[in-house]
Amino acid sequence: QVQLVESGGGLVKPGGSLRLSCAASGFTFSDYYMSWIRQAPGKGLEWVSYIGSSSSFTYYADSVKGRFTISRDNAKNSLYLQMNSLRAEDTAVYYCARGGDTSIDYWGQGTLVTVSS
Amino acid sequence: SSELTQDPAVSVALGQTVRITCQGDSLRSYSANWYQQKPGQAPVLVIYGKNKRPSGIPDRFSGSSSGNTASLTITGAQAEDEADYSCNSRDTSGNHWVFGGGTKLTVL
Numbered sequence: 001q002v003q004l005v006e007s008g009g010g011l012v013k014p015g016g017s018l019r020l021s022c023a024a025s026g027f028t029f030s031d032y033y034m035s036w037i038r039q040a041p042g043k044g045l046e047w048v049s050y051i052g053s054s055s056s057f058t059y060y061a062d063s064v065k066g067r068f069t070i071s072r073d074n075a076k077n078s079l080y081l082q083m084n085s086l087r088a089e090d091t092a093v094y095y096c097a098r099g100g101d102t103s104i105d106y107w108g109q110g111t112l113v114t115v116s117s
Numbered sequence: 118s119s120e121l122t123q124d125p126a127v128s129v130a131l132g133q134t135v136r137i138t139c140q141g142d143s144l145r146s147y148s149a150n151w152y153q154q155k156p157g158q159a160p161v162l163v164i165y166g167k168n169k170r171p172s173g174i175p176d177r178f179s180g181s182s183s184g185n186t187a188s189l190t191i192t193g194a195q196a197e198d199e200a201d202y203s204c205n206s207r208d209t210s211g212n213h214w215v216f217g218g219g220t221k222l223t224v225l
Binding site for chain 1: 148150152154158159160161162165166171203205212213214215216217218219
């Protein structure tokens with residue numbers, strides 16, 4: 001079965017950096033677009049970024065463009081999100097999800113990122 | 118980019134039918150997907166494309182669309198359907214995704 005397991009969340013000071021990872025299993029990772037979506041405490045879902053199956057293209061929400069970088073390693077079945085210049089408003093649960101072309105179907109359980117001094 | 122608008126809260130009596138709507142300009146060009154999210158859990162896809170259900174999703178869930186409005190209908194709502202429901206689609210540029218603000222469904 002499809003499994004997506006995020007890691008790397010935690011507490012970071014404003015202006016700091018964090019790298020999230022997502023380990024995928026149960027499907028042919030290299031066949032799928034992959035996405036990051038976040039959810040601030042008590043708020044709705046916000047799409048962050050997605051990457052093509054062979055890393056040939058990436059797209060970002062305006063709120064993170066220039067600060068976040070999505071990448072993947074198909075040999076390791078892994079997705080990453082490098083987050084720089086973090087702000088308080090980036091505080092959220094970050095979900096790794098499969099898809100990003102026609103739909104986003106499977107989601108991981110999420111990892112909490114807290115940006116606070 | 119564009120926005121998707123949902124009613125914040127909707128309620129339905131047990132066993133009755135409820136429709137949850139999602140409005141946005143991008144829905145004139147792109148299909149809506151619908152997610153169910155229960156407290157402390159990750160979202161689950163319940164409807165994608167033009168009224169398609171992933172494996173394991175009960176057939177009481179259905180989707181439809183007209184103009185700039187997409188709808189999720191639950192026919193014969195069950196207690197376990199109480200959750201937040203969010204729509205999403207491509208934005209008007211076609212390169213980004215956008216989510217609605219979510220609708221909290223209460224089953225009475």
